[in-house]
Amino acid sequence: xxxxxxxxxxxxxxxxxxxxxxxxxxxxxxxxxxxxxxxxxxxxxxxxxxxxxxxxxxxxxxxxxxxxxxxxxxxxxxxxxxxxxxxxxxxxxxxxxxxxxxxxxxxxxxxxxxxxxxxxxxxxxxxxxxxxxxxxxxxxxxxxxxxxxxxxxxxxxxxxxxxxxxxxxxxxxxxxxxxxxxxxxxxxxxxxxxxxxxxxxxxxxxxxxxxxxxxxxxxxxxxxxxxxxxxxxxxxxxxxxxxxxxxxxxxxxxxxxxxxxxxxxxxxxxxxxxxxxxxxxxxxxxxxxxxxxxxxxxxxxxxxxxxxxxxxxxxxxxxxxxxxxxxxxxxxxxxxxx
Numbered sequence: 532x533x534x535x536x537x538x539x540x541x542x543x544x545x546x547x548x549x550x551x552x553x554x555x556x557x558x559x560x561x562x563x564x565x566x567x568x569x570x571x572x573x574x575x576x577x578x579x580x581x582x583x584x585x586x587x588x589x590x591x592x593x594x595x596x597x598x599x600x601x602x603x604x605x606x607x608x609x610x611x612x613x614x615x616x617x618x619x620x621x622x623x624x625x626x627x628x629x630x631x632x633x634x635x636x637x638x639x640x641x642x643x644x645x646x647x648x649x650x651x652x653x654x655x656x657x658x659x660x661x662x663x664x665x666x667x668x669x670x671x672x673x674x675x676x677x678x679x680x681x682x683x684x685x686x687x688x689x690x691x692x693x694x695x696x697x698x699x700x701x702x703x704x705x706x707x708x709x710x711x712x713x714x715x716x717x718x719x720x721x722x723x724x725x726x727x728x729x730x731x732x733x734x735x736x737x738x739x740x741x742x743x744x745x746x747x748x749x750x751x752x753x754x755x756x757x758x759x760x761x762x763x764x765x766x767x768x769x770x771x772x773x774x775x776x777x778x779x780x781x782x783x784x785x786x787x788x789x790x791x792x793x794x795x796x797x798x799x800x801x802x803x804x805x806x807x808x809x810x811x812x813x814x815x816x817x818x819x820x821x822x823x824x825x826x827x828x829x830x831x832x833x834x835x836x837x838x839x840x841x842x843x844x845x846x847x848x849x850x851x852x853x854x855x856x857x858x859x860x861x862x863x864x865x866x867x868x869x
Contacts, residue, residue, distance in 0.1 A: 532685070533680065533681075533683075533685070533772055533775060533776065534775075536673065536676060536677045536680055536768075538673065539669060539672070539673055539676075539752060542673070542676055542752070542768075542771070543750075543752065543797055543798075545771070545775060546771050546774065546794060546797055546798045546801050547797070547798045549771075549774045549775045549798075549800075549801070550775070550777060551800070551803060552583075552586030552587045552777070552803070552804075553586055553587075553589040554586070556585055556586050556588075556589050556590065556591050557582060557585065557586035559585075559591035560581065560582045560585035560586065560591040560592075560855070561582050562591075563591055563592065563855070563860070564578050564581065564582060564855060566860040566861060566862070567854075567855070567858045567859070567860055567861075568858055568859050568860065568861055568864050568866050569858070574851075574854060576828070576851075577847075577850065577851035577854060577855075578851070578855070580806065580828075580847070580848055580851035580852075581851040581852050581854065581855030581856075582855070583779070583806070584689075584779050584848060584851070584852055585852075585855070587777050587778070587779045587804050588688060588777065588779070589777070592855070592856045593688075593852055593855075593856060594852060594853075594856055595688055595689050595845075595848060595849045595852050595853075596688060597646070597684075597686055597687045597688045597689075598643060598644060598645040598646070598687065598688065598689040598690070598691070598845050598849075599645060599646045599647075599648065599683070599684050599687035599689070599690050599691070600636065600640045600645045600646070600647045600648070600690075600691045600692075600693065600838050600841070600842050601647075601648045601649075601650065601679075601682045601683070601690070601691075601692050601693070601769055601838075602629055602636060602647070602648070602649045602650070602692075602693040602694065602695060602837055602838055603650050603651075603652060603678070603679065603682075603692065603693070603694050603695075603761070603762035603765040603766055603769075604622055604623075604625070604626045604629075604649070604650070604651045604652065604654065604694065604695040604696055604762055605622070605651070605652040605653065605654065605657075605658070605675070605696045605699075605760050605761035605762040605763075605765075606619050606622050606653075606654055606656075606657035606658070606696060606697065606698075606760075607619070607657055607658050607666075607696055607697065607698030607699060607701070607702060607760050608657040608658050608659045608660040608661075608666070608698075609658075609660045609661055609662065609666075609698050609701050609702065609736060609740070610657070610697045610698030610701075611660060612660065612662070612732065612736050613729065613732050614698055614700075614701040614722070614725070614729070614732060614733040614736055615697045615698050615700075615701075615722060615723050615725065616722070616723040616724050616725050616729065617697055617723050618697065619657065619697045619698070621697050622654060622695055622696055622697050623651070623654050625695045626649060626651045626654070626695065629647075629649045629695070629837075630649055634837060635835055635837060635839050636693060636837040636838050636839050636842060639838075639839055639842040639843055640838075640842050642842075642846070643842055643843070643845035643846050643849070644845075644849075645689075645691065645842060645845060646684070646687070648682060650678060650682055650765065652675060652678055652761040652762060652765060653761060658671075658702075658759075658760050658761065661702070661705065661740040661743070661744055661757065661758050662736055662739045662740045662743060663743075665744060665756060665757045666702065666744075666756065666757060666758055666759055666760065667756045667757075667759065667760075667761070667764070668756070669756060671756075671761070672752075672755060672756035672759070672764050674761075675761040675762075675764035675765045675768065676764050676765065676767060676768035676771075677768060678761075678765045678768065679692070679764065679765035679766055679767060679768025679769035679770075679771075679772065680768040680769065680771065680772045681768075681772075682765070682768075682769050682772075683769050683772040683773055683776065683778065685776055685778075687778055688778060688779075689778065689779050689780075689781065689845060689848060690769065690770075690773045690778050690779070690780045690781070691780070691781050691783060691808070691838045691841035691842050691845060692765075692766040692769045692770060692780070692783065692787055692790075692838060692841070693766075693783050693787065693836060693837045693838020693839065693841065693842075694762040694763065694766060694783075694786050694787065694836055694837070694838070695762065695836065695837060696760050696761075696762045696763075697723075698760070699760050699762065699763060699786050699836075700720060700722035700723075700785065700786060700813065701719075701722070701733055701736060701737060702758055702759050702760045702763060702786075702789075703763065703785055703786045703789035704718040704719040704720070704733075704737045704815065705718075705736075705737045705740045705741050705744075705758040706751075706754050706755065706758050706759055706763075706789050706792070706793065707789055707792065707815060707819055708737055708738075708741045709741045709744070709745040709748065709754050709758060710751060710754060710792055710793075710796055710822075711818075711819075711822055714738075715734050715735075715737040715738035715741065716734050717815065717818070718737065718815045718818075719733055719734045719737050719814075719815070720785070720813045720814035720815055721813075721814070722813070740758060741758070744757040744758055745757070745758075750796050750797050751792060751793035751794065751795070751796025751797055752767075752793055752794075752796075752797055754793065754796075755767060755790075755793040759790075759793070763786060763789060763790045763793075764790070766786075766787055766790035766791075767790040767791070767793050767794055770782075770790065770791055770794060770801075770802075770805065771794055771801070773804060774801060774802075774803075774804050777804065778804070779804050779805070779806070779848070780802075780804055780805040780806070781805070781806055781807075781808040781828075781841040781842075781844050781845055781848060782802075782805050782806065782807050782808055782825065782841060783808055783809075783811075783836065783837075783838045783839070783840050783841035783842075784809065784811035784813060784816055784833065784834065784835075784836055784839075784840050784841075785811055785813040785815060785816040785819060786836060787836075787838070787841065788807070788816065788819050788820065788823060788825075789819065791805060791823065792819060792822065792823060795823055802823060802825070805825070806825065806828065806844075806848075807820050807823075807825035807826065807827040807828065808827065808828055808829065808840045808841035808842075808843065808844030808845075808847075809827050809828060809829040809830060809831060809833060809840035809841070809843065809844055810827035810829070810830040811833050811834050811840060812832045812833060812834040813834050828844045828847050829843060829844055829847070831843075
């Protein structure tokens with residue numbers, strides 16, 4: 532059972548006090564891996580993935596049977612500055628498409644056997660334009676974190692969080708610029724496919740927003756409120772809830788990893804239960820993954836969001852766990868040389 536989030540400091544404390552993987556299970560899973568009918572290390576990263584998964588689930592011979600994908604949607608006031616190739620109305624239209632089963636994430640969730648939930652967060656109330664004012668108040672940020680926190684099914688055994696929100700790559704770029712420095716252009720990409728003129732506008736918006744909002748921010752959670760969106764905060768809340776519940780997470784692309792980065796800034800161990808599902812085609816995602824110390828499982832040139840890359844990587848995790856738990860040991864198979 533998850534404790535209630537009464538305020539942002541409670542959220543910080545819960546994140547810092549969250550349990551780690553079961554150490555005895557990690558040892559037992561590693562021992563089992565060493566006895567399987569294969570040369571040592573022959574399955575490469577699949578072996579590490581399976582042991583990692585086992586430790587978080589507390590089962591040295593686990594299975595993945597109940598993955599969950601949650602897509603959060605929200606609107607951004609900064610979208611009015613022309614930072615996207617699509618109008619803000621597309622957010623609500625895509626939510627309807629998700630609920631009708633017509634989006635890419637519907638197909639990918641079905642293909643990996645995942646339950647799909649869609650949560651729209653105050654679509655009629657965009658965040659503030661962060662070049663003019665903080666995107667969210669503390670109460671608004673807490674409400675979005677709580678929406679994500681409560682969205683995770685405790686019975687699930689693998690989580691992917693995705694998003695939909697016109698303008699949210701601008702928020703993500705601003706958060707990363709504020710967290711990691713450099714130039715605004717280092718973190719600002721084409722998002723929905725804007726042209727060169729649009730990219731210049733977007734980069735200027737990111738620079739102005741960070742100049743206005745980043746000074747005096749306490750940590751990544753504070754930056755999340757000042758520069759983020761409700762769907763980004765909800766993703767952070769869901770990832771944190773999974774950490775408390777010891778549910779492994781497969782991270783999606785740039786926006787999802789930005790939500791994760793806000794948690795990582797609060798607590799360096801906050802993402803120990805997460806792997807990077809893929810490296811997206813958004814220009815700054817590779818640099819962000821490097822900052823988080825996450826090597827992607829896939830790199831397919833995706834830049835859709837929605838949780839699509841994370842859902843695609845669920846089958847990689849499932850394959851790793853299936854090999855680990857289903858293969859025979861040398862003794863069981865009567866194979867000499869183990």
